[in-house]
Amino acid sequence: MDVPISHVVGTIALISLVVAAGVAYSLITSYIEVEVRKQQLNQIAEYVALNLVEIVNLVNFANFSSDPGTMMRILNLPSNLAYLIMLVDASGQGQGYYVYTQLMGREDVSARSLIPLNSTQTPVIFVVDSKGFLRVRGEDSKVIQYSSTVYGGAQDVVVWAWKKDDTATWAGIGLWKSQGG
Amino acid sequence: MHIYEYLFTAIIILSMLFASSTMITTLSEPSRNVSEREQLKITAQKLMAQILLDPGDPADWGNDLTVEGNLKTFGLAKHSETTRDAYVLDPYKVLRLNDALLQLDRSLYIPPSRLRDLLNLGNEYGLALEFSPALVVSIDKKGSDRYELTVMSEYGGLPIVGANVTARMYYYDVDSNNVVGTDLIVNETEYRGKCIVDFGSIPSEMKILIVLVEYYGMRLVRVFSAGSNLIRAHLLGDFLFVDKTCTISRDEVYEIIVSKRFGGYSIENVESSLSKIEDGRFRLTYVEPSTVATLTVSQDGGNLIFSSLEANVTYSMIAGKWSFPFAYSVERTVTIGGSLYNLRLYLWRMSW
Numbered sequence: 002m003d004v005p006i007s008h009v010v011g012t013i014a015l016i017s018l019v020v021a022a023g024v025a026y027s028l029i030t031s032y033i034e035v036e037v038r039k040q041q042l043n044q045i046a047e048y049v050a051l052n053l054v055e056i057v058n059l060v061n062f063a064n065f066s067s068d069p070g071t072m073m074r075i076l077n078l079p080s081n082l083a084y085l086i087m088l089v090d091a092s093g094q095g096q097g098y099y100v101y102t103q104l105m106g107r108e109d110v111s112a113r114s115l116i117p118l119n120s121t122q123t124p125v126i127f128v129v130d131s132k133g134f135l136r137v138r139g140e141d142s143k144v145i146q147y148s149s150t151v152y153g154g155a156q157d158v159v160v161w162a163w164k165k166d167d168t169a170t171w172a173g174i175g176l177w178k179s180q181g182g
Numbered sequence: 183m184h185i186y187e188y189l190f191t192a193i194i195i196l197s198m199l200f201a202s203s204t205m206i207t208t209l210s211e212p213s214r215n216v217s218e219r220e221q222l223k224i225t226a227q228k229l230m231a232q233i234l235l236d237p238g239d240p241a242d243w244g245n246d247l248t249v250e251g252n253l254k255t256f257g258l259a260k261h262s263e264t265t266r267d268a269y270v271l272d273p274y275k276v277l278r279l280n281d282a283l284l285q286l287d288r289s290l291y292i293p294p295s296r297l298r299d300l301l302n303l304g305n306e307y308g309l310a311l312e313f314s315p316a317l318v319v320s321i322d323k324k325g326s327d328r329y330e331l332t333v334m335s336e337y338g339g340l341p342i343v344g345a346n347v348t349a350r351m352y353y354y355d356v357d358s359n360n361v362v363g364t365d366l367i368v369n370e371t372e373y374r375g376k377c378i379v380d381f382g383s384i385p386s387e388m389k390i391l392i393v394l395v396e397y398y399g400m401r402l403v404r405v406f407s408a409g410s411n412l413i414r415a416h417l418l419g420d421f422l423f424v425d426k427t428c429t430i431s432r433d434e435v436y437e438i439i440v441s442k443r444f445g446g447y448s449i450e451n452v453e454s455s456l457s458k459i460e461d462g463r464f465r466l467t468y469v470e471p472s473t474v475a476t477l478t479v480s481q482d483g484g485n486l487i488f489s490s491l492e493a494n495v496t497y498s499m500i501a502g503k504w505s506f507p508f509a510y511s512v513e514r515t516v517t518i519g520g521s522l523y524n525l526r527l528y529l530w531r532m533s534w
Contacts, residue, residue, distance in 0.1 A: 007185065047224035058235035062268070
C-alpha cells in the first residue's frame with residue numbers, strides 16, 4: 002500500500018506537536034507548582050520569623066533579674082513537605098538576620114523572611130553557627146536540640162530564647178525531642 | 183487527509199494547550215494572591231510585635247537626643263527597670279516620629295530610611311504607622327469661654343453616652359504675672375455624646391483647655407488651644423524645643439499632670455524650672471512622670487508656650503501618601519502617656 006510522503010510528514014508533525022504540547026503543558030504546570038511551593042515556603046519562613054521575634058520579646062519582656070531559664074514555643078508546621086529551615090546571619094552583606102526555607106534537594110525552590118533586627122551589635126544573639134542541647138525548666142524527659150538548620154518534617158520544630166543577662170539574649174531554632182532520641 | 187486537515191488538527195491541539203495553560207494560571211492566581219496577602223499579614227504582625235514589645239536599644243532612646251546614629255534596635259515600648267506592661271508605649275519615642283520636629287532640629291526626627299534599616303526591611307517593603315486617639319473628642323465654642331464637647335467613637339463616629347469629662351482651663355493672668363488654672367469642671371456626655379464645660383469669661387488670649395475623657399476604663403487626655411496667643415513647643419524627655427525665634431526669659435515652667443482620685447480624675451499643675459541650653463532648646467530641672475502638657479510664658483509676656491504629649495502622629499515611608507490600596511493593615515490598642523490610642527500599621531510590598 003502506497004502512502005504519500007505528505008501524509009508521513011503530516012503524521013510525524015502532528016505526533017511531534019502532541020509531544021511538544023505535552024512537554025509544554027508539564028513545564029507550565031511544574032512552573033506553577035514551584036511558585037506554589039515557594040509561596041508555602043515563604044509562609045513557613047514568615048511564621049518561623051514571627052515566632053522567633055515574639056519569643057525574643059517575651060523573654061526580654063519578663064525583665065527578670067535572675068536567670069528565668071529557656072523559653073520555647075513548638076511550631077505548627079506542615080509535615081507533608083520535605084524542607085529545611087535555616088537561620089542565617091547576613092549582617093556582613095548588610096541584610097541582617099533572616100529565616101531561610103528551602104525544599105529538600107531543590108536550591109532553586111526557596112524563600113526567606115527577614116527578622117526585624119538589623120545588627121549583630123544588638124543584645125539579641127541568634128545562634129547561627131553551633132549545635133547543642135538546652136534544658137527547659139520543669140521538663141526532664143525532653144530537651145531542645147538547637148541548630149542553625151533543622152529539617153521541617155514531622156518532628157517538633159521549636160523557637161527558643163534565653164535571657165543570659167541584661168546585655169545578652171540568645172535565641173534560635175531547634176528540635177524538641179526526647180533525650181537520647 | 184488533506185493538508186488543511188493536518189493544519190486544522192494542529193490548530194486544535196495548540197488551542198487546547200493555550201486554553202488549559204490559561205485556565206491553570208487563572209485558577210491559581212486567586213490562591214496566589216491570598217497567599218501573598220497572608221504573608222504580608224504575618225510580616226505585619228511580626229513588625230508590630232517588634233515595634234510594640236521591644237523598647238529598642240538604647241532602651242531610653244526617646245529622650246536621648248544624641249541617639250540618631252547610635253540607635254541599634256527600633257521599638258516603642260516604654261522601658262522600666264522594674265515592671266513593664268504590654269502595649270504601653272513611650273510617648274517620647276512616639277513623638278520622635280513626628281515630622282514637625284524637622285522644623286526644629288533634623289537630628290531629633292527618626293527618618294523612615296533609618297527605620298527601614300533598623301527593621302531590616304531593605305527595599306522589599308514599605309511601612310506606615312498611624313496613631314489615632316481611641317475616642318474622638320472635639321470642642322465647639324458656644325460663648326466666651328463656654329465650650330460644647332463632643333465625644334465620638336473612632337469607628338463610625340457613634341456618640342459616646344455617659345463618658346466622664348474632666349476639664350480645666352489654664353491661662354496667663356497679667357495681674358498676678360502667673361499661669362493659673364480655673365476650677366475643675368466635671369460633667370458627663372448626654373445621648374448625643376455632648377456636654378458643656380463653662381469657664382465663664384477669662385480675659386486672656388493666652389489660654390489652653392485640658393480635657394480628660396474617661397469611658398469605662400478608656401482614658402484620653404486632649405489639649406486644646408483656647409486663645410490666639412499660643413506657641414506650640416515640643417517636649418522630649420527633659421528638653422523643651424521651641425522655635426528659635428521665640429525666647430523664654432522666665433525660668434519657671436508649669437507641668438500639667440493628671441492623677442486619679444476618689445470618684446474621678448484631677449488635673450493639677452506642678453511648678454518646675456528650666457534653663458536655656460541654646461536658642462530654641464531648654465532643659466527642665468525635673469519632669470513629672472504623669473505630665474501631659476507643659477506651659478511657660480514667652481519673654482515678651484505676649485504668648486503662652488505649650489507642649490503636649492498627645493501622640494497624633496502619622497509616619498510613612500512614602501511622603502504625603504495617604505492611601506495604601508495594596509497594603510495590609512494590623513491594628514492594636516496601645517497606651518501612650520496614660521491615654522488610649524489605636525495604632526495601625528500598614529505594610530505593602532515595594533515590588534512583587
